[in-house]
Amino acid sequence: MSDRETRCNAGGQFMDRGRMNQNGVVQPLLTDLYQITMAYAYWKSGKTDDHSVFDLFFRSNPFHGEFTIFAGLDECLRFLESFHYSESDIEYLRRTLPEGTENEFFDYLGDLTAKDVTLHAIDEGTVAFPRVPIIKVEGPLIIAQLLETTLLTLVNYASLMATNAARYRMVAGKHVNLLEFGLRRAQGPDGGLSASKYSYTGGFDGTSNVLAGKLFNIPVKGTHAHAYITSFSGIEELKARLLKHKLTGVTGDLLELAIKYRQKLSTVLNVSMEESSEGELAAMVSYAIAFPDGFMALVDTYDVKRSGLLNFCAVALALNDLGYQAVGIRIDSGDLAYLSCLARETFERVAERFKVQWFNKLTIVASNDINEETILSLNEQGHKIDCFGIGTHLVTCQRQPALGCVYKLVEINGQPRIKLSQDVEKVTMPGHKNAYRLYSSDGHALIDLLQKVSETPPEVGQKVLCRHPFQESKRAYVIPSRVEPLYKIYWQNGKITQKLPTLELVREKVQKSLKTLRNDHKRTLNPTPYKVSVSDNLYNFIHDLWLQNAPIGELS
Ligand SMILES: Nc1ncnc2c1ncn2[C@@H]1O[C@H](COP(=O)(O)OP(=O)(O)OP(=O)(O)O)[C@@H](O)[C@H]1O
Ligand SMILES: O=P(O)(O)OC[C@H]1O[C@H](OP(=O)(O)OP(=O)(O)O)[C@H](O)[C@@H]1O
Ligand SMILES: O=C(O)c1cccnc1
Ligand SMILES: [Mg+2]
Numbered sequence: 001m002s003d004r005e006t007r008c009n010a011g012g013q014f015m016d017r018g019r020m021n022q023n024g025v026v027q028p029l030l031t032d033l034y035q036i037t038m039a040y041a042y043w044k045s046g047k048t049d050d051h052s053v054f055d056l057f058f059r060s061n062p063f064h065g066e067f068t069i070f071a072g073l074d075e076c077l078r079f080l081e082s083f084h085y086s087e088s089d090i091e092y093l094r095r096t097l098p099e100g101t102e103n104e105f106f107d108y109l110g111d112l113t114a115k116d117v118t119l120h121a122i123d124e125g126t127v128a129f130p131r132v133p134i135i136k137v138e139g140p141l142i143i144a145q146l147l148e149t150t151l152l153t154l155v156n157y158a159s160l161m162a163t164n165a166a167r168y169r170m171v172a173g174k175h176v177n178l179l180e181f182g183l184r185r186a187q188g189p190d191g192g193l194s195a196s197k198y199s200y201t202g203g204f205d206g207t208s209n210v211l212a213g214k215l216f217n218i219p220v221k222g223t224h225a226h227a228y229i230t231s232f233s234g235i236e237e238l239k240a241r242l243l244k245h246k247l248t249g250v251t252g253d254l255l256e257l258a259i260k261y262r263q264k265l266s267t268v269l270n271v272s273m274e275e276s277s278e279g280e281l282a283a284m285v286s287y288a289i290a291f292p293d294g295f296m297a298l299v300d301t302y303d304v305k306r307s308g309l310l311n312f313c314a315v316a317l318a319l320n321d322l323g324y325q326a327v328g329i330r331i332d333s334g335d336l337a338y339l340s341c342l343a344r345e346t347f348e349r350v351a352e353r354f355k356v357q358w359f360n361k362l363t364i365v366a367s368n369d370i371n372e373e374t375i376l377s378l379n380e381q382g383h384k385i386d387c388f389g390i391g392t393h394l395v396t397c398q399r400q401p402a403l404g405c406v407y408k409l410v411e412i413n414g415q416p417r418i419k420l421s422q423d424v425e426k427v428t429m430p431g432h433k434n435a436y437r438l439y440s441s442d443g444h445a446l447i448d449l450l451q452k453v454s455e456t457p458p459e460v461g462q463k464v465l466c467r468h469p470f471q472e473s474k475r476a477y478v479i480p481s482r483v484e485p486l487y488k489i490y491w492q493n494g495k496i497t498q499k500l501p502t503l504e505l506v507r508e509k510v511q512k513s514l515k516t517l518r519n520d521h522k523r524t525l526n527p528t529p530y531k532v533s534v535s536d537n538l539y540n541f542i543h544d545l546w547l548q549n550a551p552i553g554e555l556s
Contacts, residue, residue, distance in 0.1 A: 022026060026079050029089050036093065039142050043105050048142040053411040053432045055133035056151060059425055061267065062160055062400040063372075066527040067517060068164050069510055070134045071198050073124035074160030076151050080114040080358050083147075114147070115494030116140050120487040122435075124501070125201065125509030127517055129157075129532050132435050132448050134405075134486065141412065148407040155332050157191070158198045160403040164394060166510055167203025170522060171375045179221050180207040181367060182395030187541060195395035201507050208389075216503055223330045223365060223389075224287065229301040232282040235259075240289050255285050257318035258311075265313050268353050269346060276307035284315045288326070292319055295326040296363070299343070300333045309346050313359075328363030328532030330389065334368045336374075337381040344384035353454035365389055377526065418545050424470050430545050433538065435487060438464070438480035444514045447478055447531040448486070452538050458483050466533035469542065477531075498532040 042048050061068050071471055085093070090110050094101075117139035128134050135151065137144045147278055165180075180199040187193035194213030206219035213220035232238075241255035258281065266273045288295045295316065299308025308329070314327035331339050343364050351359035366378075367389035375388065392398070408428045409417050416430035432453045440446045447466050449458060458464040460483055468474030489497050501509065520528040534542065 056135040069162040071162035072155040118492035125506040161198035162202040165199040169203030182391035261317040262314035330365040439482035
C-alpha cells in the first residue's frame with residue numbers, strides 16, 4: 001500500500017502535511033476516464049514527450065459580476081507534489097482499460113510524476129478576468145494532459161466560492177460579521193468542507209463546520225438550534241438552576257433571578273408573561289448555566305417580541321447579577337429588519353432602565369435563507385444586525401452553481417494551437433503568453449494585457465497599444481503608472497518554487513486585490529466590464545492563425 005493510501009485510510013480523508021491540509025480524495029484517479037485513454041493513445045503514438053502548453057481560464061465571470069477571485073492554487077500544487085499512481089491505482093486501471101492495452105503502458109504510468117511540468121499561475125486570492133489564463137501548465141504532453149480535470153475541479157468551485165463570499169462581504173460591509181452555516185445544505189461532505197474553506201478565503205469570519213475549523217484553522221462559531229429550546233416544556237424540568245458568581249464564587253439561583261427579572265421586564269417591555277413560553281425560559285436558563293460567559297440564544301422559536309426577547313433579557317439580567325455578560329441573540333425567521341431594530345431598541349431600553357451598559361452592545365445574529373439581495377434590501381430598509389449566519393445560498397452558489405474554467409492546449413513543440421468555434425467567445429488564444437496588469441496613477445487596475453512570451457513587457461510611462469482580442473476597431477493606448485506581471489512560476493523541477501501563503505494571507509490578499517478594482521466594476525447592478533486586451537503583435541498572430549486554420553467553404 002502506498003504512503004498516500006496508508007495515510008488516507010488511517011487518518012481519514014485528509015492528510016496533514018504540516019502546512020494547510022490536503023484533501024486525500026485529490027489523487028490522480030480523481031479525473032475523467034478520457035484523460036487516461038488519451039494518455040494511452042499519446043503513448044502509443046510516440047507523443048508523450050511533445051512539449052505542450054495548456055492555459056486554464058474562464059470565459060465569463062460568475063453571478064452577473066465583472067470579477068472573479070482566483071482560489072485553489074495551493075491545492076493544485078499539493079496535487080502536483082503528490083502525483084503518483086499507486087499500485088492499486090495501476091491494478092484498477094489494468095482491469096478497467098480495454099483488453100489489449102499494452103503492459104508497458106502501465107509500467108510507464110507507475111513511474112509517472114509531475115516533475116517535468118512547470119506551472120505558472122497568478123497569485124491565489126487575486127482578482128482575475130475572463131480569458132486571462134489563471135494557470136499555465138507547460139511540459140510533456142502526456143502529464144500536462146493528465147492534470148486537466150483535477151486542476152479544473154480544484155480551481156472551479158474554489159474560485160466560485162471565494163468570489164461568492166467576497167460578494168457577500170462587499171454588500172454586507174466591513175463591520176458586519178459573516179458566518180458560514182452551510183454544511184448541512186452543501187453539495188456533499190467534500191463540497192461542504194471546500195465551501196467553509198473558500199468562504200473564509202473570500203472574506204467570511206468563521207464557520208460552523210467543526211472539521212473545517214480543525215483542518216484549516218478557521219475560527220469556528222455558532223449558536224444553538226430550535227431543538228434546544230423546544231426540548232424544554234416548562235421550568236419544572238430544569239435539573240440545574242444554580243450558578244456560581246463569576247468573581248465571588250457565591251452560588252446563586254439563576255432561575256429564581258430570571259423569574260424575578262421577567263416579571264419586572266414584562267412591565268418595562270409591555271408584554272404579558274402569560275403569553276411568553278416557560279419552556280423557552282427554562283431552555284435559556286439551562287443554556288446560560290452551561291455557557292455563562294458565552295450566552296447566545298435563539299429568540300424566534302415562539303414569538304420574538306412576546307416571548308424570545310423577554311426571556312432572553314430576563315436570563316441576561318440574571319447572569320449580570322452573577323457577574324457574567326451575555327453575548328446576544330439569533331433571529332431565524334420573520335422580518336429581519338424589523339425584528340433586529342426591535343431587539344436593539346429593547347436592549348437599549350433595558351440597558352437604561354436596569355443600568356447595565358453592556359446590554360447596548362449585545363450581538364444580533366440573523367439567519368434564514370439569506371442571500372446577496374436580502375442583505376442589500378436589509379441595508380436599504382435599515383437594520384441592526386451585527387452578524388449574518390449564511391448557509392444554503394452561499395455554499396450552493398444559488399445564483400450560479402458552477403464556474404466555467406477550461407483547460408486548452410495553446411502550443412505544442414513550439415507551434416501555436418488554436419481551437420476555432422462559431423462562437424467567437426470560445427476561440428482560444430493561441431501560443432504561450434504572458435499577462436500584465438496595467439495600473440493608472442490613482443492605483444486602480446486599468447486593463448489586463450496579454451502578449452506573446454517573446455515580446456518585451458510593457459513599461460511604466462511607455463505608451464502601449466491594447467487591442468480587443470477579437471474586435472478590430474476596439475483598441476486604446478495606455479500609459480501605465482504601474483505594470484504588474486501576473487505570472488509566477490509556482491512549480492518546477494518537481495518542487496514548489498514559491499513560499500506558499502497561509503489561508504489567512506490569501507484571505508487578506510483577496511481584500512487587497514479587490515481594492516485595486518474601481519467600484520463600477522464591483523457594483524451589483526450592471527457593473528462595468530473590466531478590459532482584457534492583447535498586444536498588437538498577439539492580435540495579428542491570433543488572426544493570422546485563425547485564417548490559416550479556418551476552412552474555406554465552397555459555394556455551388
Ligand atoms: N426585512 C426583510 N427584507 C427582505 N427580506 C427579508 C426580510 N426579512 C427576512 N427576509 C427574508 O425573507 C425570507 C423569509 O422566508 P420565509 O417566509 O420562508 O421565512 P419565515 O416565514 O420568516 O420563517 P420560517 O419559515 O423559517 O419560520 C427569508 O429569505 C429571509 O431572509
Ligand atoms: O438558511 P440558511 O442560509 O441555509 O442558514 C442555515 C440555516 O440552517 C438552520 O436551519 P435549519 O436546518 O434548522 O432549518 P430551517 O430553519 O430551514 O427550518 C439555521 O437555523 C438556518 O436557518
Ligand atoms: O450555529 C448556528 O447557529 C447554526 C449552525 C448551522 C446552521 N444553522 C445555524
Ligand atoms: Mg432556517
